[in-house]
Amino acid sequence: MWDKHCGSMQLVRLCALLCFVVGTSVSENDVFKMTRNKAEVKMLKTIETPEMRITVKSDLTYDLYVAGQLWLKSAPSFIKANGIVYSTKDETLAFWKTEEDSGADRLGHWTSTDLIYNVGSAPVIFSFRSYPGISAVVFGLNFVNSINKTSTGSKDTILSGFPGFLIDASLAELGYLSYGMHMIGNIGRRLGRLFKLCAFQSFPSGANETSTNDKDNILSGFPAFKIDSNVADLGYLAFGFIHTGNMGRVLGRWDSRSFVIKDGRNGGPMALFDRHGNALFISPFSQFMSASVWHDKSQSAYYWGIMGSVQSVPAGFHSQTIVYYSPNGINAAIEGWGLAMRTLYNKQSHYRESDVTVNYLSYWSDNGAYYVNYYMKDSLIDNMTYEEAMLKVSANAQELGIPYRSIQYSVWFKPGRFNGNSEWSANPLLFPKGMKSPDTPYAKQNGGRYDFIVESLRSLPYDEDLWTDIFRDSQKMGFKTYMQDWMNDQFDNMNATTNNVHVARDWLIQMGLGAQRNGLTVQYCMSECRHILQSLEIPVVTQARASDDYQPNSGTQWQIGMSSMLAWAVNIAPYKDTFWTTSVQNSQYYHASEPYPAMHAVISTLSMGPVGPGDRLNHTDVQMLMKCCAQDGLILKPSKPAMSLDAQIMQSAFGDYGGPKGELWSTYSTFDHLTFGVVFATNMTNYFSVKPLDAHFGPSFSSQTNSVYTIRAGVPSIPTDFSDDKPIKVTPNCINENFCLFYSSPKLSYGNTSIFVLGETAKWVPVSPQRVTSIEADLHDLRVHLTGSPGEEVNFFYFDTSIKSHKCVLSPSGTALISYAKSKCISV
Structure with a gap:
């Protein structure tokens, strides 16, 4: 069963589905035939995607590889039913048989390897489904019959666990970033060392008596990741508690010795990453208010699922988890995850x-x-x-x-x-x-x-x-x-x-x-x-x-x-x-x-x-x-918020990455495929060189010839080259009372004249989309269109062979045009 919320987008992901299905009833005679079959453990299937590979064995263990390296090993799968926890760990989840299946849906043809286990007298199907041509794998947990008495007694644990992975530090060297608690996860944010996965929990028939009696527990656990010192050395950034997860954030290494994270009610999304730009972002994908994460310290595993205090799960309820992969770093993983989520839920701006x-x-x-x-x-x-x-x-x-x-x-x-x-x-x-x-x-x-x-x-x-x-x-x-x-x-x-x-x-x-x-x-x-x-x-x-x-x-x-x-x-x-x-x-x-x-x-x-x-x-x-601001109070913003550089996050997580020790953020303004960057640095205690790729200035930046400049008392410095060979030099002089702002500008030309637009240097963001509506360059002229309040004065700087400026007085309609060929500002 493929859910449209995960499968409709061409995204690099793994997807997992947990279903409670009533459609097929099982008689007592059928149940007696389902005897435990302790067959020899064997490799069943290898699921390949361009970025990831998953190997599945007959004992319901599976491994996840990124860029050819083992990152994550599965944790034991479990289901709480009839007041009992059935688990592959103690073999109370009884293996019955394996089947192959195939079919087609709106995504195309699919094939599936199904492992059928017994939960008491009820058969449950654990499935691994893949689609040719789509970088996705679906983990499925299908309850053929409904189950009751699923409560774990805790708000911060879960009822079922599949898939799940160990927290293990001896394979790839990774870090993690996790959000939790309040203030956008900023209060409980965690960073440390440690793909795209969509995990589904579906309850078509519902489930009763599910409560764990603990809000910090979860009644279902899917997916789950083991925290194990014998796997990859990863980093993490974990967000927790309140204020967007900012007040409980932690960075560190993804291993059982150092993993400290907010879970339960205070848990939140998490990023895992290595030192080479590979990054995952993991979060609930639906039913956000009842979804929780659980760190099972007893077996160093990390699970996603439904909050453990939930008393019952209604028919048709789906709980989903997405693990999103990017080869381009932490910021790119979160940005790509966000695009997928906004697309799914049609969250417009x-x-x-x-x-x-x-x-x-x-x-x-x-x-x-x-x-x-x-x-x-x-x-x-x-x-x-x-x-x-x-x-x-x-x-x-x-x-x-x-x-x-x-x-x-x-x-x-x-x-x-x-x-x-x-x-x-x-x-x-x-x-x-x-x-x-x-x-x-x-x-x-x-x-x-x-x-x-x-x-x-x-x-x-x-x-x-x-x-x-x-x-x-x-x-x-x-x-x-x-x-x-x-x-x-x-x-x-x-x-x-x-x-x-x-x-x-x-x-x-x-x-x-x-x-x-x-x-x-x-x-x-x-x-x-x-x-x-x-x-x-x-x-x-x-x-x-x-x-x-x-x-x-x-x-x-x-x-x-x-x-x-x-x-x-x-x-x-x-x-x-x-x-x-x-x-x-x-x-x-x-x-x-x-x-x-x-x-x-x-x-x-x-x-x-x-x-x-x-x-x-x-x-x-x-x-x-x-x-x-502009004269009327309009905030002259960039095109996106200033965000921490990957290098800052990885330095905090790994400790020895060689990144900045302090706060080093970047943002940019974009117009007509032109990018004007801003780097903010403060609280620095070391020297760090910011290269163009480090700055996360967006896709068009690399195609530009860029310069960098600073502003002091409203006067810009002469711009200098900004490249790998000539990076931005951030020093320990960038401190709170003397924070540093660096600005980048692309080289623009008309005819044989080259110009760097430096902007309204009296403002924190000198080239803002709220002030500049467009920039046009052709063989004959370079034109910058400005907007604001009628009669507002705007002093706009640029560099050709020296620092120059045009003082514009905006027209009664609140607009002006700077013509560099005519060397003047025109009210229009």
């Missing part, structure tokens, strides 16, 4: 591209901001209520010429028990004069008209109409984006969300539909990786926190180079969180100064997410802040 809070400068009052509502609900700050402070922030911004297009109200609405909300109306401690809002209890249990799931300590809205009505009222008040905070707490601490495979997904889908109907977008905060992946089905989720909460002088909070990789792959703009633009603001709560305001500003700008300072009145460094 137009909601993000039109989101005013993502694209324009905004003011934020969340934790870390000077006027943070958490403190102002109990006392005044600067002798003002929160309501008064927000009004004065708006007035002060106009006085100072700061083009805030929105203000974030981090508002706890009318309080209920345990810091929950009983009504969507203004908290009188924060808004004494109130906000426009219906003062209505919502839950039917409280006399309202909407369905809620109510438990002893928490409740969950479970009614699409609630979100539609709330967001309709919010839209009338001028709200543009809804921020759902504390997502991990809501999910982890309710029985309904962790005991049922659908409730948590339904909650987020309903929220998204309500927002979509009313023209709102959604930001996820304190989101676990499961929430980030679930956003693939919710197009209005345009942004998510990729970092922990900002605090002045907040250590490594700003390090989002890796969590941005995961966020962007699923079409989410990663948000660094708020920041102060000046060092000293004399807060009565934080008792700290901000030593690196410019660094926070540039990271926010390069992130593709919101740029949202949270300064005290009259304490904003306007000149520095406006380096992010």
Whole structure:
């Protein structure tokens, strides 16, 4: 059985399918005939793809090879049924027979080797299917009869395990990257040492009594990888906990001695890699809210499956896992994985591209901001209520010429028990004069008209109409984006969300539909990786926190180079969180100064997410802040977020890779097949040379002749060649208070004249798609088209034989054209 969600795309992958099928019943007489057959173990089949090879033996063991080297060895397969764990390890999974099968489906002709085992009295088919001409193999687990009593008693383990692989360090030398926990997996991100695989778990007939009674366990385990010191020496980057997996990330070597990773509820996607550019990215492929990972420390194995606290699995339920392979490195593997996932779920970019809070400068009052509502609900700050402070922030911004297009109200609405909300109306401690809002209890249990799931300590809205009505009222008040905070707490601490495979997904889908109907977008905060992946089905989720909460002088909070990789792959703009633009603001709560305001500003700008300072009145460094933006507050972004270089990840994982020791990120802007690169370096403790291939500047970059330059006080340096022989030299002088930005520019020509466009050097991103709409070169001229606000002045630099610039005043329509042949800027 091939599922369209894995097989419809021409992708290099392995696919595995676990099916519970009712169609064929088995009588007691048939069961008695299925006696254990301890036949001699023999090689059954070798499945070849251009990048991978899998060998399958009759005892249900299998090995995976990448580039001719053994990377992964299978872990024992298991199934929990009738309250018993049946496993190939102790042969309680009883071998019956082997069959060959063939057929055709929408992908074409397929052949399959099937190993049939008995789970108690029920036959189960383990299948390995391949398609000629397609780089894919399907692992299948077919339950001919339904099974019951599958619970493992744990939320963080699984019910069944096939396929699974050992964590083994003596074969290929690999590293790993894994996401987990919240803030886009950034809180639980892990890196260390350690193809494309789609693993399917299908329950056409359902399964009951499946709970493991532990949210950190899983009730089914497929696929699984053994962590074994006798296999490849790989590296890993593991993401975990919250904020897109950033707060629990770990890097290291893929072996049983050093493997430390977040699993269960806090687990997330993981990358495995060697030193030569081969990389895998592994994640759930569907049913994200009920999918979990489990590290079985007792046998050094790693499994994917359904969360162990789930009480029953309904008929037709599919759980899927994808392992994606790239020969071009970690960034390429995650990017390719993301393209596959976005294609599968049709996650388009137009909601993000039109989101005013993502694209324009905004003011934020969340934790870390000077006027943070958490403190102002109990006392005044600067002798003002929160309501008064927000009004004065708006007035002060106009006085100072700061083009805030929105203000974030981090508002706890009318309080209920345990810091929950009983009504969507203004908290009188924060808004004494109130906000426009219906003062209505919502839950039917409280006399309202909407369905809620109510438990002893928490409740969950479970009614699409609630979100539609709330967001309709919010839209009338001028709200543009809804921020759902504390997502991990809501999910982890309710029985309904962790005991049922659908409730948590339904909650987020309903929220998204309500927002979509009313023209709102959604930001996820304190989101676990499961929430980030679930956003693939919710197009209005345009942004998510990729970092922990900002605090002045907040250590490594700003390090989002890796969590941005995961966020962007699923079409989410990663948000660094708020920041102060000046060092000293004399807060009565934080008792700290901000030593690196410019660094926070540039990271926010390069992130593709919101740029949202949270300064005290009259304490904003306007000149520095406006380096992010055009005159009207439009953020001048690159084409993708700045992300950690593979070399940084591999150095962190292997320890002796020879890569950069510090934060070394890159991004770029693209126009008409031209690429303008940006390299950001800080916190460096060693010297490192960045060659063009190291910089991940996209496919068109290698076809260009490139130069590199820097900018100091708005003045560009003379560009120099950027090539393998002349790399970018990063030094230990690139530190937080003196971070380094390097810019690349392609050589452009018209006639016999060569030009390097250096751009608007007063901005963090001097050549941005938000400013430059196109670049045209022919035999007679080089033309650069600019856009912005009517009357806005743009000073645009270039180099031919010396540094020169054109000062443009944009036309009433907000456009201008620079003609280099005519050596002037024309308002058009």
